[in-house]
Amino acid sequence: MKDQHIDTRCVQGGYTPDNGEPRQIPIIQSTTFKYTSGEEMGKLFDLEKSGYFYTRLQNPTNDMVAAKICALEGGAAAMLTSSGQAANFYAMFNLAGCGDHIVASSSIYGGTYNLISVTMARMGIEVTFVSPDCTDEELDAAFRPNTKLVFGETIANPALTVLDIEQFARAAHAHGVPLIVDNTFATPINCRPFEWGADIVTHSTTKYMDGHGVAVGGAIVDSGRFDWMAHADRFPGLCQPDASYHGVIYAERFGKEGAFITKCTAQLMRDLGSIQSPQSAFYLNMGLESLHVRMDRHCRNAEAVAVYLHAHPKVTHVSYCGLPDDPYYARARKYLPNGSCGVVSFELKGGREAASVFMNSLRLAAIETHVADARTCCLNPATTTHRQMTDEQLKAAGVPAGLVRMSCGLENADDLIADIAQALEKVQD
Numbered sequence: 001m002k003d004q005h006i007d008t009r010c011v012q013g014g015y016t017p018d019n020g021e022p023r024q025i026p027i028i029q030s031t032t033f034k035y036t037s038g039e040e041m042g043k044l045f046d047l048e049k050s051g052y053f054y055t056r057l058q059n060p061t062n063d064m065v066a067a068k069i070c071a072l073e074g075g076a077a078a079m080l081t082s083s084g085q086a087a088n089f090y091a092m093f094n095l096a097g098c099g100d101h102i103v104a105s106s107s108i109y110g111g112t113y114n115l116i117s118v119t120m121a122r123m124g125i126e127v128t129f130v131s132p133d134c135t136d137e138e139l140d141a142a143f144r145p146n147t148k149l150v151f152g153e154t155i156a157n158p159a160l161t162v163l164d165i166e167q168f169a170r171a172a173h174a175h176g177v178p179l180i181v182d183n184t185f186a187t188p189i190n191c192r193p194f195e196w197g198a199d200i201v202t203h204s205t206t207k208y209m210d211g212h213g214v215a216v217g218g219a220i221v222d223s224g225r226f227d228w229m230a231h232a233d234r235f236p237g238l239c240q241p242d243a244s245y246h247g248v249i250y251a252e253r254f255g256k257e258g259a260f261i262t263k264c265t266a267q268l269m270r271d272l273g274s275i276q277s278p279q280s281a282f283y284l285n286m287g288l289e290s291l292h293v294r295m296d297r298h299c300r301n302a303e304a305v306a307v308y309l310h311a312h313p314k315v316t317h318v319s320y321c322g323l324p325d326d327p328y329y330a331r332a333r334k335y336l337p338n339g340s341c342g343v344v345s346f347e348l349k350g351g352r353e354a355a356s357v358f359m360n361s362l363r364l365a366a367i368e369t370h371v372a373d374a375r376t377c378c379l380n381p382a383t384t385t386h387r388q389m390t391d392e393q394l395k396a397a398g399v400p401a402g403l404v405r406m407s408c409g410l411e412n413a414d415d416l417i418a419d420i421a422q423a424l425e426k427v428q429d
């Protein structure tokens with residue numbers, strides 16, 4: 001697949017049927033798998049052979065779809081998870097445990113912010129949040145001897161800040177740790193973080209990859225480039241024997257290319273069990289088949305909406321990195337030359353109240369806790385996804401109270417703009 005264009009990988013990656021086999025990927029709707037001898041099955045439990053024995057850990061349908069996502073990102077190994085939350089938790093918890101520390105961009109998805117700052121804190125994992133616009137010195141100062149990873153989002157949901165992936169990768173590598181990038185909003189169509197130095201990529205496949213609001217899911221892709229053994233003291237989970245598998249050393253047995261995903265599957269999926277259902281993986285694959293076609297339309301619609309809002313007197317501010325006066329325009333030109341995503345954020349002159357009137361007046365665009373759907377939808381993060389955060393935290397995350405996040409779907413742009421125009425007419429100045 002490596003020499004094929006990304007469009008072709010979207011359509012045909014991950015599954016190549018043999019003579020007489022199903023053209024569409026088969027849904028292996030089975031919890032378990034049959035073996036003729038106990039010895040053969042035992043080898044799977046010792047990680048001596050790869051194969052399927054129980055769908056809590058692995059399922060062939062999921063692996064076909066994971067292989068496609070792996071090909072899209074240009075990675076070495078990948079796995080699906082039950083949600084984007086599970087993907088981010090597994091990716092981080094695979095490296096950091098009690099007594100460890102992580103560095104994360106402060107401009108990230110609210111669910112990930114809670115995961116890191118509340119739930120992972122309860123597990124004894126500390127965090128230092130840094131601005132996505134921090135200087136090299138500020139970033140450097142965030143590291144501690146027990147730092148295990150750096151985390152950020154290519155395009156942050158919902159603040160729409162763009163991460164300087166090269167800057168964050170450089171800092172991470174200088175401190176002997178990998179950079180994990182949540183690439184949900186950009187998708188590999190618009191940005192492949194491995195090409196800029198990221199080591200691990202995560203996705204909420206619930207968003208553009210699915211694209212139709214059908215199934216919640218996540219994915220983790222490993223570039224296979226981080227040299228765990230070169231930092232063996234920092235990553236005992238990968239570089240020291242795992243007692244739960246007769247002392248296997250993941251980085252030794254599976255190498256740079258296989259260690260991270262194998263450990264994540266064999267250990268975390270086994271013990272925590274956040275597997276994606278094969279049926280959901282099938283739906284996800286249907287979405288992936290048209291991802292390259294849809295992303296282009298999402299981006300063009302968002303650009304048209306952003307330009308319209310930018311010129312509107314009732315709108316004080318529009319965040320869309322495709323607008324030349326956006327603070328992230330230059331970074332977007334570098335990392336997202338073909339387009340960013342379909343999401344536009346903006347603030348109305350009338351603040352929280354105006355946002356409410358505006359959203360209630362929309363006819364085409366629905367109010368939903370969702371983005372990246374074929375149908376346009378919108379949300380006021382401060383009163384929904386981010387309502388646990390204080391005003392101060394909201395500000396740090398780049399999400400002021402009156403912000404409206406609009407996810408432009410695949411409708412005709414003129415119809416979307418007409419809908420926005422009539423809703424803005426109802427808003428008091």
Ligand SMILES: *Cc1c(COP(=O)(O)O)cnc(C)c1O
Pocket residue numbers: 083084085086088109111112153156157182184185203204205206207216217218
């Ligand atoms: C939605 C989202 C998540 C969480 O994914 P779920 O599939 O809802 O669990 C994580 N990161 C980003 C950037 C998201 O947009």
